[in-house]
Amino acid sequence: MQLIGMLDSPYVRRVAISLQLLGLPFEHRSVSVFRGFDEFSRINPVVKAPTLVCDDGGVLMDSTLIIDYAEALAHDRDPASRSLMPRAIAERQRTLQHIGLALAACEKSVQVIYERSLRPPEKQHAPWVTRVRGQLAAALTELEAALARQPLACTSASIDQAGVSCAVTWFFVRALVPELANAADHPALQAHSEQAERLPEFSKAPHGDGIVAR
Secondary structure, eight states: OEEESOTTSHHHHHHHHHHHHTTOOOEEEOOOTTTTHHHHHHHOTTOOSSEEEOTTSOEEESHHHHHHHHHHHHHHHOTTSOOSSOSSHHHHHHHHHHHHHHHHHHHHHHHHHHHHHHSOGGGOOHHHHHHHHHHHHHHHHHHHHHHHHSOOOOSTTTOOHHHHHHHHHHHHHHHHOGGGSOGGGOHHHHHHHHHHHTSHHHHTSOSSSSOOOO
């Protein structure tokens, strides 16, 4: 399999870490959807990161769908393999709530970044930015409260998809829009992120323009 996309994207990084935790071998190609548009379009005409090129040549996109496929693939290869999603319904619901909040924070932070970097100042719509910033703040506040009540497991053997997604999201927001994510106001998220970044699966897929280490 080939994972296409840059690790400065939280969505690409989320997939890269998940594939490692699931024990699935893959090759990472760091192709930009901006600078490498033509190269990316030859792989996936939609030019959406992350893109996964499966072993049979099939192409998947969207981090959640790719991770769903990876979970099924890992189970198909070894029914006794681990899953990053709990089976018990109450735990699964909690995990999905965490993931939803993390992905909402990702989405809103990306919208803020794109508004700043892709629109000229005179065309930036202040009310829209204010609304998006408020949605981002709400998602992070909800995540912080949830992790303060019950910290997420954070070892290579115990971390689940909520743990991966929360850690990747917090690191991304802190790196790109740090003024919207004060670590002092979110100590539980900060602590979880720091612990997760020390795991080999995270350190082998560092945020940035590099490739996943083998």
